[in-house]
Amino acid sequence: MNILEVRDLDIYYGDNRAVKNVRMDIEKNKVTALIGPSGCGKSTFLRSLNRMNDLIPISFAQGDIGYEGLNILSDNINVVALRKEIGMVFQKPNPFPKSIYENIVHALKYDGIKDKVQLQKIVEESLRKAALWDEVKDRLHESALSLSGGQQQRLCIARALAMKPSVLLLDEPASALDPISNAKIEELIVELKKEVSIVIVTHNMAQASRISDKTAFFFEGEIIEYDQTEKIFTNPSEKKTEEYITGRFS
Numbered sequence: 373m374n375i376l377e378v379r380d381l382d383i384y385y386g387d388n389r390a391v392k393n394v395r396m397d398i399e400k401n402k403v404t405a406l407i408g409p410s411g412c413g414k415s416t417f418l419r420s421l422n423r424m425n426d427l428i429p430i431s432f433a434q435g436d437i438g439y440e441g442l443n444i445l446s447d448n449i450n451v452v453a454l455r456k457e458i459g460m461v462f463q464k465p466n467p468f469p470k471s472i473y474e475n476i477v478h479a480l481k482y483d484g485i486k487d488k489v490q491l492q493k494i495v496e497e498s499l500r501k502a503a504l505w506d507e508v509k510d511r512l513h514e515s516a517l518s519l520s521g522g523q524q525q526r527l528c529i530a531r532a533l534a535m536k537p538s539v540l541l542l543d544e545p546a547s548a549l550d551p552i553s554n555a556k557i558e559e560l561i562v563e564l565k566k567e568v569s570i571v572i573v574t575h576n577m578a579q580a581s582r583i584s585d586k587t588a589f590f591f592e593g594e595i596i597e598y599d600q601t602e603k604i605f606t607n608p609s610e611k612k613t614e615e616y617i618t619g620r621f622s
């Protein structure tokens with residue numbers, strides 16, 4: 373079953389067409405990896421899936437991104453609500469300079485949830501899902517900035533999970549982290565796909581092959597090949613894919 377259906381997607385920055393005629397079905401409760409050389413449009417594509425590109429004034433997208441019977445790109449989409457359902461975590465951990473607890477409850481309070489018991493329950497649930505609870509349960513009111521980089525990134529994932537998203541977009545979420553934190557994030561991603569569909573941009577081929585179910589290879593704004601991850605990494609159909617995964621260009 374597909375959670376997102378992308379058709380005829382073009383994304384421009386001014387005159388630069390950074391994503392070209394992309395068609396892609398993103399499956400529910402799977403991990404989908406986006407790979408390809410620097411500048412090929414992976415992040416641009418990822419950001420279009422929850423309208424983050426709207427924040428870049430010269431960016432313009434056309435086409436169709438189907439989600440729950442709606443086109444995400446339509447003018448009448450409530451972008452704030454969309455970004456709760458399709459959450460995003462960036463390369464660099466970006467917790468708010470507030471307590472661990474406040475990082476999770478900030479948006480919930482904004483949405484009008486005031487009941488302390490309910491908030492505490494969501495905090496615990498989200499931190500458990502992000503595999504962070506045991507490490508922080510005794511210091512929930514300390515600053516999020518006192519956490520390690522890897523913990524901060526898991527907090528950012530917990531913050532997104534608190535909104536109960538159906539899709540999580542991850543833009544190189546582990547590339548700024550040490551190997552142990554990286555491994556924890558990878559484990560977490562595999563665990564999380566039971567309840568949320570995941571799309572991840574990664575430069576790390578080994579990571580893509582370890583954690584993803586499907587992989588899309590982007591090159592110069594186009595999808596060259598999109599298939600089961602195992603097929604892409606063992607027996608790709610396109611020469612260009614093979615050249616890339618075997619490190620003949622980067």
Ligand SMILES: Nc1ncnc2c1ncn2[C@@H]1O[C@H](COP(=O)(O)OP(=O)(O)OP(=O)(O)O)[C@@H](O)[C@H]1O
Nearest residue numbers: 385388390408409410411412413414415416417428
């Ligand atoms: N904010 C922006 N303003 C203008 N052009 C942009 C912007 N972001 C990306 N681009 C352009 O869009 C194209 C695709 O960039 P994008 O960052 O999506 O590629 P990428 O595959 O994610 O690269 P990387 O792996 O280096 O992050 C590039 O030509 C880039 O210069």
